[in-house]
Amino acid sequence: MTFSRRPHQWRDGERRRTVGRWIRLFSLVGVAVASAGASGCAPLVIGGAAGTAVVASEHRGLKGFASDTDIRAQINHLWLQHSLSLANRIGLTVDHGRVLLTGRAADAQMRLDAVRLAWQADGVKEVINEIQVDNESGILDSARDTWISTQLRTKITFDGDIHSQNYSIDTINGVVYLMGTxxxxxxxxxxxxxxxxVPNVQRVVNYxxxxSSL
Structure with a gap:
């Protein structure tokens, strides 16, 4: 009687390929979440498995997160192709295909270009234009806005009645823009x-x- 090891070998090979696919997925999602957190749009999470857990706990889930990440990448690419200054000055938040644009445009034309290009990305359902035309704000203004966003992120993260991972925060000239579910x-x-x-907040704009409305 002879024994074949092929079925067992196939299972081992398939198992290795499956594990490899999951490792790559965890790594990609972890990097994406960490990048978003660094920009103030989502909680900062380091590590693939932890990143996946946070994304999965969002209302939009892994599929929605991937779709929004793709839209964000498309718009950033379009902006960079058009103007490095535009890409540096305009902020971008995407949630369920809704795109919120914030930041300080150098002039009215830059503001229009940012909106026009955002609509060219596949999957965009809505573009909300909150870009301010402002060529006078400096480093201190940006630092103050970053401080406000950080303070608010800390407050909602440590509030046990809030699912903070479902909210994006952006602050421009003391105006806080909220987006999420x-x-x-x-x-x-x-x-x-x-x-x-939060001190120094001039106004809160809630999107x-x-x-239950989704």
Whole structure:
């Protein structure tokens, strides 16, 4: 009687390929989440498996996260091709295909170009234009805005009644822009309340949607 090891070898090979695919997926998602966190748009998470866990806990899930990441990459590419200055000055947040544009444009034409190019990306459902035409703000203004966003991110992260991973925060000239998905109206109200409580906040603009409305 002879014994063949082929089935066992095939299972080992298939197992290695499957593990390899998951490792690559975890690594890619982990890098994407870490990059988003560094820009202030999402919590900073280092590590592939941890990054995947955070993304999976978002209301949009892995598929929605991947779609929004692709839209963001397309728009950034279009902006870079058009103008390095535009890409550096304009902020970008994507949630469920909705694109929020913020930042300080050098002039009205740059503002128009940013919106026009954003609409060219595949998968875009809506473009919200909150770009300010401002060529006078300096490093101190940017530092103050970053401080405001950091303070607010800290507040909602340590609030046990808020799923902070579902919110994006951007601050321009003291105006806080919120985007994302709230589990309940009470949760949304808590986030807005936290934003208004941060010193130097001039105004809060809320583009957060309720999960029940999606």
């Amino acid at each position: 709230a589990t309940t109206q009470d949760e949304m109200d808590r986030v807005v309340q936290h934003a208004r409580s 957060v949607r309720l999960l």
